[in-house]
Amino acid sequence: MDLTPRPLPPPRHALDAVVHPDPYPWYRERVARAPLVFDAELGLWVAASAEAVRAVLAHPAARVRPPLEPVPAPLAGSAVGAMFGRWARMNDGSAHAAVKPMLQGALGALPAPRWQPAGEACRQALEGPAALDAFVLGWPVRAMAQLLGLAPAEAVAHEVQAVVAAISPRADAAQRERGDAAARTLQQHWQQAQATPMQTLLASAARSAGVDAAVLSANSLSLLVQTQDATAGLVANTLHRLAVDAGLGEAVRRGSVPLPYLLDEVLRFDAPIQNTRRWFAEEAQLLGHTLRAGDAVLVLLGAASHDAAVNPSPERFDPARAAPVSFAFGLGGHACPGATLARSLAASAVQGLLDAGLDPRRTGPARHWYPLPNARIARFSPAQEHASS
Numbered sequence: 001m002d003l004t005p006r007p008l009p010p011p012r013h014a015l016d017a018v019v020h021p022d023p024y025p026w027y028r029e030r031v032a033r034a035p036l037v038f039d040a041e042l043g044l045w046v047a048a049s050a051e052a053v054r055a056v057l058a059h060p061a062a063r064v065r066p067p068l069e070p071v072p073a074p075l076a077g078s079a080v081g082a083m084f085g086r087w088a089r090m091n092d093g094s095a096h097a098a099v100k101p102m103l104q105g106a107l108g109a110l111p112a113p114r115w116q117p118a119g120e121a122c123r124q125a126l127e128g129p130a131a132l133d134a135f136v137l138g139w140p141v142r143a144m145a146q147l148l149g150l151a152p153a154e155a156v157a158h159e160v161q162a163v164v165a166a167i168s169p170r171a172d173a174a175q176r177e178r179g180d181a182a183a184r185t186l187q188q189h190w191q192q193a194q195a196t197p198m199q200t201l202l203a204s205a206a207r208s209a210g211v212d213a214a215v216l217s218a219n220s221l222s223l224l225v226q227t228q229d230a231t232a233g234l235v236a237n238t239l240h241r242l243a244v245d246a247g248l249g250e251a252v253r254r255g256s257v258p259l260p261y262l263l264d265e266v267l268r269f270d271a272p273i274q275n276t277r278r279w280f281a282e283e284a285q286l287l288g289h290t291l292r293a294g295d296a297v298l299v300l301l302g303a304a305s306h307d308a309a310v311n312p313s314p315e316r317f318d319p320a321r322a323a324p325v326s327f328a329f330g331l332g333g334h335a336c337p338g339a340t341l342a343r344s345l346a347a348s349a350v351q352g353l354l355d356a357g358l359d360p361r362r363t364g365p366a367r368h369w370y371p372l373p374n375a376r377i378a379r380f381s382p383a384q385e386h387a388s389s
């Protein structure tokens, strides 16, 4: 019997790549041979190269929502839909221009938080793969809830998960109903929030930007939603890397690979947010193609960071890489304002787990990736449906 491991079949398409054990050779092939193409199966243009991703994200006609559907139709008229409709992430033009500086101002002025993930939470995470997954998915949002003065953090994290599940294009009616209730509950938490430096900064930035109370509350709560899957992905994908890369864990422990460098290379190599989307409001010319008004583009952030034109030998995982170029936090007007906080949250979680005695080599590599359309989150316990899939 031939026991040679069979090569993995490549991803079927760019959405399948998010949950593929190793989509990167396929991504690099797309970067080289099909930097921007129309995928008839997905009904989407797919931008893979650094040049194509930059061109789409910087294009003045590119919108974060379909122009005729600012809020997904199934959410229209609901509390969760109203919240969604106020998020900076889901708006362009004046609605975005007013709120983005508020978020950037508040997050930029935030003193470096002193996280305390170690101790009980990390020790519990060592009880087995399911406990580790639960810590990785839950801890970043609980930490953000504390920053925002929302209590109890555990209950808040639960409601955030329900909102994330409800806004997924794959949500069913029951998930949307549950998300609607969760959006109302989160608003009540916001009304009763304790004063924290972050809350004070957001409120004062909102006053300077002339942002009203409903927009302030929706966008403050959006920080929890934006944190959840993306930061969990960074923590989980780092643990996966430590499991597959012999010697890396030891190098981190010795300090020859500083944890921030490791995280930055994970962000480049194995992006937590693999793709985002844009819709064209007008006809546009991009890389020799004509995109028509209404066309949608899947923007492969995870592929662009593997473009040899911006990162030489992109297939090499190298935390000492000189001047890495990463698309992990997006770019242009909608670039992530939480990047610094995300890095600090993830560093604290990974360090806390290692200090508590986690040995990623013994835990082993990911067994699956949560079935999500854009977030890539390694999972260490056997597969089950994820709430936000």
Ligand code: HEM
Pocket: 064, 088, 089, 090, 100, 103, 107, 222, 223, 224, 226, 227, 230, 231, 234, 272, 273, 276, 277, 301, 327, 328, 329, 330, 331, 333, 334, 335, 336, 337, 338, 339, 341, 342, 343
């Ligand atoms: C490793 C963790 C994270 C990753 C990889 C990540 C990635 C991203 C990306 C790619 C975008 C742009 C999406 C687009 O252009 O379509 C984005 C936007 C955003 N992120 Fe993050 N994010 C992370 C953590 C966070 C955290 C912790 C916060 C909150 C403190 C946050 C808040 C936001 C907000 C508010 C936006 C919308 C900005 C806008 O539309 O102008 N993110 N993020």
